[in-house]
Amino acid sequence: MKSQATLPDALTVSGTNLEHARSHNRRAVLETVRLNRQLTRADLARLTALTPQTVSNITAELLDAGMLLAGSPLRDGARGQPAVPLSVNPDGAYSMGVHLDHQGVIAVVSDLSGRVRARAERALPQATPAAALPLIDQLRDELRRESGLDWSRLLGAGFVMPGPFGVEGMTSVGPTTLPGWEEIDGRALSRALGIPVLLQKDATAAAIGERLYGMASQLRNFVYLFVGTGLGAGLFLDGRLYTGGRSNAGEVGHMIVAPGGRACECGNRGCLERYVSLQALYETLGLADGALATPEHLAGLALDGDGERWLDSAAEPLRQAVNILESLLDIEAVVIGGLLPPRWLNALVRRLHPLPVSIRHRDGERLRLGSAGRDVVALGAAALPIFDEFNPQYEVLLKNGRA
Numbered sequence: 001m002k003s004q005a006t007l008p009d010a011l012t013v014s015g016t017n018l019e020h021a022r023s024h025n026r027r028a029v030l031e032t033v034r035l036n037r038q039l040t041r042a043d044l045a046r047l048t049a050l051t052p053q054t055v056s057n058i059t060a061e062l063l064d065a066g067m068l069l070a071g072s073p074l075r076d077g078a079r080g081q082p083a084v085p086l087s088v089n090p091d092g093a094y095s096m097g098v099h100l101d102h103q104g105v106i107a108v109v110s111d112l113s114g115r116v117r118a119r120a121e122r123a124l125p126q127a128t129p130a131a132a133l134p135l136i137d138q139l140r141d142e143l144r145r146e147s148g149l150d151w152s153r154l155l156g157a158g159f160v161m162p163g164p165f166g167v168e169g170m171t172s173v174g175p176t177t178l179p180g181w182e183e184i185d186g187r188a189l190s191r192a193l194g195i196p197v198l199l200q201k202d203a204t205a206a207a208i209g210e211r212l213y214g215m216a217s218q219l220r221n222f223v224y225l226f227v228g229t230g231l232g233a234g235l236f237l238d239g240r241l242y243t244g245g246r247s248n249a250g251e252v253g254h255m256i257v258a259p260g261g262r263a264c265e266c267g268n269r270g271c272l273e274r275y276v277s278l279q280a281l282y283e284t285l286g287l288a289d290g291a292l293a294t295p296e297h298l299a300g301l302a303l304d305g306d307g308e309r310w311l312d313s314a315a316e317p318l319r320q321a322v323n324i325l326e327s328l329l330d331i332e333a334v335v336i337g338g339l340l341p342p343r344w345l346n347a348l349v350r351r352l353h354p355l356p357v358s359i360r361h362r363d364g365e366r367l368r369l370g371s372a373g374r375d376v377v378a379l380g381a382a383a384l385p386i387f388d389e390f391n392p393q394y395e396v397l398l399k400n401g402r403a
């Protein structure tokens with residue numbers, strides 16, 4: 001799949017214009033209300049550092065479009081107008097999330113509060129574009145029918161698959177990436193599915209889901225380590241997603257943590273994901289390439305000798321990775337989640353203690369368990385159109401007002 005950038009970095013300058021500021025402020029207001037469940041305009045002005053006039057304009061627009069709901073006025077007893085508590089209207093907008101990987105497709109539709117309203121799943125052993133796109137088309141129709149939701153309020157779809165994307169000479173083949181998607185970009189997917197589609201790597205999408213709805217909602221600086229077939233990371237720095245120059249930031253699976261260690265498809269030796277990934281676990285258990293190489297099968301396995309052996313081989317490289325990430329980024333926490341079944345994930349995280357001393361405090365907060373399990377990426381995918389402040393569908397919904 002192609003990365004988003006089209007110009008050399010040196011020729012692009014990020015600008016701030018009025019339109020950008022407006023979209024950004026609108027997202028900030030929606031996010032702040034969502035995080036706090038219920039806020040007055042005065043609270044919002046305080047928490048977002050926007051002027052009362054700007055808050056008033058934005059909330060009027062969002063109320064008009066049905067994305068915010070106004071509660072009964074609160075009496076403050078003293079002076080001025082009574083304060084009206086605002087909350088997010090779950091039915092203000094919807095979003096579809098698609099997770100494609102080596103085993104199949106999971107698709108969900110979620111509402112503005114992040115609640116899943118419908119879910120569909122299909123096995124797909126050959127996840128090529130020719131096989132996957134017609135299937136996803138069917139799933140979209142199925143979700144639309146079964147959810148009974150007003151599809152005109154759909155903000156779009158997030159489409160997620162394993163990375164890295166479009167790195168010449170590195171992992172365009174191999175067991176942890178999908179073949180045949182090199183020439184597919186968001187525009188091609190939007191055309192194929194007839195709805196606006198945002199494309200993202202699994203780790204980044206899962207991190208966005210964790211930030212919007214999960215345990216990372218209060219963290220401004222964190223790295224989300226996603227244990228999937230391979231290993232990737234989503235980086236939130238200063239409250240913003242950091243994706244890098246070619247959308248491949250966070251490809252920590254190919255950080256070398258064991259020089260001269262296990263050979264990797266990328267051509268190097270000792271890459272982190274050769275130790276910490278479902279693929280590495282499958283290999284240790286003698287399941288690689290077989291029909292039993294699935295998270296569902298792992299979920300039913302006892303954590304015995306071979307499992308312990310994998311935990312031992314994964315723990316030290318992962319401790320080293322945590323140390324590198326903390327030292328480099330001064331993050332509040334490393335959140336670990338992904339497709340690894342929760343029992344295995346818990347055992348892995350426990351095995352990492354004690355962590356090496358670092359610039360961070362020596363406490364349990366440095367490592368946190370993120371969401372895990374089958375739907376975590378699809379949920380993150382559904383968060384993409386909601387998280388994207390420049391999503392043009394926001395403008396459409398705001399212009400059309402209440403449904």
Ligand SMILES: [Zn+2]
Pocket residue numbers: 253254264265266267268271
């Ligand atoms: Zn590698």
